Amino acid sequence: MFITDAIMNGMPPHIAQLVVGHRDINTTMGYKAVYPEEVINGHRAFITRRRGTRPSEEYRTPTDQEWEEFLGHFERRHVALGDCGRAYGTGCVHEDSCLRCSLLRPDPGQRQRIVDIRNNLLARIAEAERENWLGEVEGLKVSLAGAEQKLAQLDQLARLAATVNLGTPTFRDVAGRTISVDPNKIIN
Incomplete structure (x- = not known):
């Protein structure tokens, strides 16, 4: 209801x-x-x-300048690793550190690039630990967690894309046969 x-x-x-x-x-x-x-x-x-x-002012026709600004926002949302999901009229609050940002929707075509970035981060963390650059280790680990999260997102998308909708079977599908009626055998 x-x-x-x-x-x-x-x-x-x-x-x-x-x-x-x-x-x-x-x-x-x-x-x-x-x-x-x-x-x-x-x-x-x-x-x-x-x-x-x-x-009523919410329902007025936007000016050409307002419309161009609106369209421009969506053009600026496309970044190297995918698309930024930030809301219209807002700037990047993550200082363009897209890999760390939860608003980044990674592009599946950029998976290898993210893997390369992750591998580079692992090497840089090892170097920073060797050199005892503890502040740098901390920041690199945050970026590494972001890379791992983006790779997990892409893996989830790949699993969803591979899902097959089997649908709901009809009775005819389940029974595996149809019923035919012989009109000569109908009893009234």
Whole structure:
């Protein structure tokens, strides 16, 4: 009932899916035969109600300069090892130390580069320990932990990409046969 009520009152189906924890939007939509027109009308009504409670200046058309700044933010988010996930209008709070940053979404094509960086960090840590540069060891270990975390992220992405959706079998698939009826043998 919650899903039906939420969707009929304007909650976008993908948000309802997240709220109830379904992996597949079709599972969420299966709780009620929600027709596309109902969803669209419900969402439009929700947006209208929401806009009525918000300041009107939030809904103005951006200037060309504002639009260029907005687009420029996304162009600057692409970095050597992947994409920075920082929010629009925010600068890098990690001083462009992307490997250490939890906001970096590593590019799978850069995996070998991250492995090379990790190996270099291991060699630098060994040198710093040999030379008794304890302050440097500490900082290098933070970077090493970041490299290991990014490699683990890439491994997780690779596992997810290799996952095969087997779907839910139908009765016909499970039974392995179909039932055929001989019209001459039907008893009334």
